[in-house]
Every structure is written in structure tokens, then in C-alpha cells.
Amino acid sequence: MTTVSWVEIDEDDGFGIENLPYGVFSRPGEMPRVGVAIGAYVLDLAGLSSAGLVEDRHYFASGSLNAFMVAGRAAWHANRARLTELLTDAAHRAQVEPHLIPVADVEVLRPIEVADYVDFYSSEHHASNVGRIFRPEAEPLKPNWKRLPVGYHGRAGTVYPSGTPIVRPSGQRMTGVSEPEPSYGPSLRLDFEAEVGFVAGVPSVARRGVPTGAFRDHVFGFLLVNDWSARDLQAWESQPLGPFLSKSFATSISSWVVPVAALEHARVAPPVQDPEPLGYLRCDEPWGLDLRLEVLINGRRVSEPPFAEMYWTAPQQLAHATVNGAPLRTGDLFASGTVSGPERGQRGCLLELAWNGREPVELGDGTERTFLEDGDTVTIRAKAPGASGSVISLGEVVGTVFPALT
Template identity: 55%
Template sequence: MSTVSTPFGVATLPYGVFSTASDSRARVGVAIDDLILDLAAAVQRFAPELAPVVAGPSLDTLLAAGPDAWSQVRALVTGWVADSAFAERFGPQLVPARDAVMHLPFTVADYVDFYASEQHATNLGRMFRPGQDPLTPNWKHLPIGYHGRAGTVIASGTDVVRPCGQRRGTDGEITFGPSRRLDIEAELGFVVGTPSSLGRPVPQTAFADHVFGICLVNDWSARDIQAWEYVPLGPFLGKSFATSISPWVVPLAALGSARVAPPERTVPLLPYLDDSRTPPWGLDVRLEVRLNGHVVSRPSSDGMYWTGAQMLAHLTANGASLRTGDLYASGTISGERPDQRGSLIELSWGGAEPLRLPDGTTRTFLEDGDEVVITASAPGPDGAVIGLGEVRGRIRPAAESPR
């Protein structure tokens, strides 16, 4: 849990779950500038017919209610905020953001992480397979992903304990201990609201019928543990120890002005992934990554090869069902320039080029005590800025190794 005071404009109106020192109940809120509207209390007072939709200690009920309810609630809040007497009418339901403690906003049902940035995949391919094609043969045919661990998705501000696992040294010796190459991954997360039936693939055209909104994700990664374990079945302990998400979920309805066409496809896509004749679902989200208060990267998602709609279509192409609270993430967002790389393994080029911080220190990977904060924004209507808030986490020393 964390205390968050990031302001949001009226074009954003993101949803989260908060409590206060004077009222420890977790409840649904909407961020408005530097205030939080206690949505459950406001709806109970002014629109009781919608009270069941926003009741409860999480966003779960709202997510499950579906697109019509999402539109109703957003229209209701937008109308309230537009009223010149808003502050006066809703004073008892308004809480300063600085006084709020933010919680994990929804119950995470399943978690899937993708590998959707061509620049990120290319950088890692050049590091790990020098002299070969940096992209694997399947990369431009389908969104590559893996299933993560929903139980270790944590709220922004929760400390991250350095994970332990097996590592293979340069001399080939296999040892067990704390990760020496602990990394970050700056990502976008897509939050599923409406479930789907088993055996019924979800087409790209139904993306907005199922996905409620987006959040920020830091998918912490132990690169040394991952490197030894991932062949042949992919990431496991190197990823499953912690994934942080931002406390605010920005609804898709706020992102109309941020929609952009994805990059030109250089390989023909199979029909279920072909988005050439559908409205574009690329997103122009500009991220900023800070390490111990210093900006180290500014990635942007507008160049992501695979869109959220394509990821969802592929995730369900085999008939896998969706559940309310499913979370799937983009994978590391990286751009073409060195200052747009969304992970330390790229920023330090595998540790060969230490990153020099303004305070004179250097980093290849994370040290105990380091704090990482990822923020983001997107263009909104009429020049407005859509805020996504922040996701932060600090590294704690490893727990005692098992014997």
C-alpha cells in the first residue's frame, strides 16, 4: 500500500481503492486533481440505483458490470464534476489525495505478460544472440507471452524483497542465492472487466467490450535466475516473485485521443490478428522511469508492434476464457533511442555499460535500497493530459535462503 498525491484532470477520472487514517475501510474512489471522490458514498447519496455497482472493498463489482454500467458511472461522475457547485455538494465525500492510503485496486484473477515491443525484443536478441537475427522466427507472426503468478501482483509502494534462486556463474558453477541482476520492466497493464466463455475466442473488435482500462506495471525481473531457468519452458522464478501495479485504473473511455495506428506490419498477419481494417488500438502513452529520483528513461508506447486488442485476441485464440480481474501486460516498452529503453538490462547493455546517475553513482542492476518510480501520461481531448499516476517500489535485502 502507498500514499499517492498525483493529480488527475477531469478528462481522466481514474478509479482506485483507498482508505484513510480516520476510516480504515477500503472503498472505491475516483481521482480528481488532488482529491479523491469517495464514489461509493457519493453514489449511495445521489444515485442509489447504481450503489451495488461501486460497492465493496475493490473494483471487482464495477469491472464485472460491463460496458453499459461503465459508461453510466463515468457519465454520472463527469456530470457531477462539471457542476460549478461540485465541491460544495460533494464536500463530505471528497478526501485530499495526500491523506489517502491506496490499495490493490482489484482482485487479480490471472496474469499474462507479453513481449510486444520490437525495440525491446531486438535489443535483447542482439545481446543474447550476437551475429544472428535478433528476433525469433515467430516474433512478427504472434504476440509472444507467458503466464505469470497472479498472487504476487502487488500494490504500488509495496517493498520488493530481492529474490533468491539458482544462478549459473561465468565459470559454469551452479549456486543458490540472492539475484545479482535484479531489473525492472516498464509496462502497460490491461485490466479485464467482462468475462468470456470457455471455448469462445474474443475478436479484436470486442476488445473494448471486455477490457475496462489500463494501469502501469513494473514487472520486476531477476535476469540471472531467468537466464538459467528459462530454457525450454520460459520465465518462472525469475519473474514470479513480484509484479507491481499502479493504484489507479484509467478507463479506456478516457483514452480516445491517445489512440494511434501501430507500426507498419512487415509480415502478413493471420486474419484473427490482422488489424489493418479495424480502428487502431495502438496507444500513445509516454512513460518516465526514475531510479532513486533520477530520470533514466522515457519510453513511449506509440511504437509498440502488438496492440492490446491483438494481445487479447491471441490470449483467447485457443478458446481460453477471460475472468473479471484478469491482468495482461505489454512487456517492456522500449524505443529506438538509448534514453527510451524500459529496462536496466538494456540501459546498461547487459551490464557492460554501467548507467551513470547524476549523483555520481553507477548502476548496472538494482542494489538494495534502490527505489524505482514509473509515471506516465497520454494526450487527452482538447489538449488535456491524461495522467496514469505512478507505480513505485523499493528493493529490500533478500530473505534468508532455504536450507
């Protein structure tokens, strides 16, 4: 049975009563605070709290979700249940309606303060394509790839909210065989990476890992990530310690953090893992997630990456990242790595879509791309199945490329 809200909602938009994602917003002259997206509105939780309508221990009159994220699963569930009640029982309408603000009237801000940022590499299709592009003579996947979720730390200080201008980064590049010396200048191979991230709410104990079964006790929710990448900087700098400046200039995240509870109906069996992972990576529950991504350049769809194809799941990533005793902190962000499916139209970055420049992508407006041009706007969206046939939207993460500063 579908729960019905008294708020007028276009159910296809994916911001219905089954979603209730959290974000941070402000209005001119007012302090940032926590809100929940519902239909075309933001429900002002700080306002609800002032009116005594939700329980609030200083969670909501805050410029980030972190205070609420640390509160833990019982608090998250209680608040979600209360919001569902307030938004479905018409008896509450008169009290609640004053706290619904059209989303068009607010500025939506970065939802979380990021503690550490880890980026994985968990799509077999993506990792295989990258291997084929850069090491055509070798096995596409390294021997460790199917044994553990390969990942690395990124720069937390450059995780920006959706909409932040992306200035083309400069750095050292090898621009081609005709020019054997590295040169300094703007990246000539700027790319996006369509990813899905999750954010930790409840810290874990130092020196004890977070088993796959404890995922829901620590993780607050999921969001979209664009891990902007300068491929020419990356190819030159990454040996032997991995990507650094090619990634650290900017990572964009979406505005609304979708609670884990909202994605329970999107859980599916992940791809079969062969060889069987070591014990600490085994998971009793299916944690594939049927998120359907969509990537647009200047409003033209260029890809539809299927997150359900990801080889390593979020609980496996979390168990791996903490198995050495590294504790979680509130605000730790974990991104999936580029989401790519088996088809060309399912690849999650231009490096793959245009096969390292060899097969330009036609945008359908008479232009084509090998890498991003100044002025290009990249939009990543995702939707998932919710309860009772509903649609859960992860919203979108947007960024426009600006010319390099000189």
C-alpha cells in the same frame, strides 16, 4: 471545448476531468472502498452512493474494482458521465464536496483482484535488444515474433500494489564462467521492466475468442506495471519452458486504472506490421497508444519509453490470448512486456539500458547502475494526450528494493 470542473485542479498533473481513473482506498479505521482520482483528491464513490448521487449496485463499497468491472461497458459509461456531470456542474458542488478527500489523507490500495496474469513481449526494440544481448550470433527476433504476440502466464498471486517493498529474491544462478556450478543466493542482477497493462472486466464465453473489435466490451482500463526480473535466475532457468522464479517473486501495478474511454484521444496508428498478421489479429481501428513513459531510479530519470512504438497492440494481444477458446475472467491482467523505443534513452529495463552490465547507466548523482542495488527506488510514470489538449496521467508504480532475507 474543454470541460471544466469546479474542483481546483493542476491540469498538468493529468488527473483532470478527462481522466477519472478508478482505484481503491481506505482511511484509518474505515473499510476499503472505490474512489476516483480528481486533482489532488479522491472522490469517494461509496460515499456518493450512500448519498444517492450515483447509481451503485454494490460496486463501490468494495475492496476491489472487480464488482464494478464486471458490470460492463454501459455501467462504466453511465458512471463516467454522471461523475463528469457532478464534477462540472457547480449546482452539485455542495453535495459532492464532502466526498472529496485529499489523496494525502488516504491509503491507496491494490485496485484489482487479479485472476490470471499474462505478460507479453510486444516491443520490437526490446525483443531485438534482448536477442542481440543473449544470442549475438543469431537473428535477434525468433521466427514467430512478427507473426503473433509472444506471451506467457505469470504468477497472479504476486501482483502487488505500488509501494510494496521489493525484497531481493534468492534462487539458483550461474554467477559466471569462473563458477561453472549453479549456486543458491540472492539475485545479483535484479532489474525492473517498465510495462503497460490492461485489465478485463467482462468475462468472455468459454471456447469463443474475443475479436479485436470487441476489445472495449471486455476491457475496463489500463494501468502501469513493473515486471521485476532477476536476470541471473532468468538466464539459468528459462530453457525450455520460459521464465518462472525470475519473475514470480513480484510484479507491481499502479494505483489508478484509467478507463479505456479516457484514452480514446491517445490512440494512434501503430507501427506498420509486415508481414500482415493473420485474420484474427487484424484490427479495423488504430490501437497504438501514445503513452509517454518515464522511468526514474532514486528520482533520477533514466529512460523515457514511448508506448506508441509497441509493435503489437492491446486488442491484438487480447484476441491472440483468447483465440484458443480460453475465456476471460474479471480481473485478468495483461501486460505489454517491456516498453522500449529505438533510442538508448528509451529502453525500458536495465538489462538493455546498461547492455547486460557492459555500459553502466549514470544516475547523475555520482553513482551508476548495471542492475538494481538494495535501497534503490524505481518509479514508472506515464502520461497521454487527452481530449481538448488535456493530459491524462496513468499515475505511477513505485517500488523500493530491500535486501534479501537470510
